[in-house]
Amino acid sequence: RCDHPNVDDASLDGIACREEDARDAHHDVPVELDLIGESAAGSPFAGVVGAGQAVRIQTGAAMPEGADTVVMVEHTEPVADGIAVSRSVAPGANVSFAGSDIGRGDTVLRRGIVLTSRDTAILSAVGVARVAVAARPRVAVLSTGDELVDVDEPLGPGKIRNTNSYSN
Numbered sequence: 001r002c003d004h005p006n007v008d009d010a011s012l013d014g015i016a017c018r019e020e021d022a023r024d025a026h027h028d029v030p031v032e033l034d035l036i037g038e039s040a041a042g043s044p045f046a047g048v049v050g051a052g053q054a055v056r057i058q059t060g061a062a063m064p065e066g067a068d069t070v071v072m073v074e075h076t077e078p079v080a081d082g083i084a085v086s087r088s089v090a091p092g093a094n095v096s097f098a099g100s101d102i103g104r105g106d107t108v109l110r111r112g113i114v115l116t117s118r119d120t121a122i123l124s125a126v127g128v129a130r131v132a133v134a135a136r137p138r139v140a141v142l143s144t145g146d147e148l149v150d151v152d153e154p155l156g157p158g159k160i161r162n163t164n165s166y167s168n
Helices: 117-125
Strands: 014-017 031-039 053-057 069-072 076-079 082-085
Touching: 014 031, 014 082, 053 082
Parallel strands: 031 053
Antiparallel strands: 014 053, 014 069, 031 082, 076 082
16 A cells, blocks of 8 residues: 555654765765754654755654765764764665555455454555455364264273263
């Protein structure tokens, strides 16, 4: 029914920026970016990240328009005019792209499986609240016959132990 995640989002806490702006960052020569806002889970940044700009971002928060990468918070440091980045990252680093876990139209479960808690979590991730299921049949073996005795009873003439009740 839908992509999961449904939007590009941050896979960790840090800053969302344009990779080209942080490309030359190094711990000896950090790159300073203007901090223009924040994107929190459930409260995305409404603006556009431009050249030389960054947005604080939380794990799971939507990527702001214009940003293509996330720099880990451990590789940043606040400075007077914004944020200093001390390590470069590749384009798309630390971003979970829409549909990267499950794409719209993907088969997530097949008919006939025994549902586990993992399966119900997958169903909830793609917006499925109810599925048709069939209960596993309950089977009982009833052993009958005058020749049967329980396992802890002595065998008499013509008698056998009731092994079927214990083997199924």
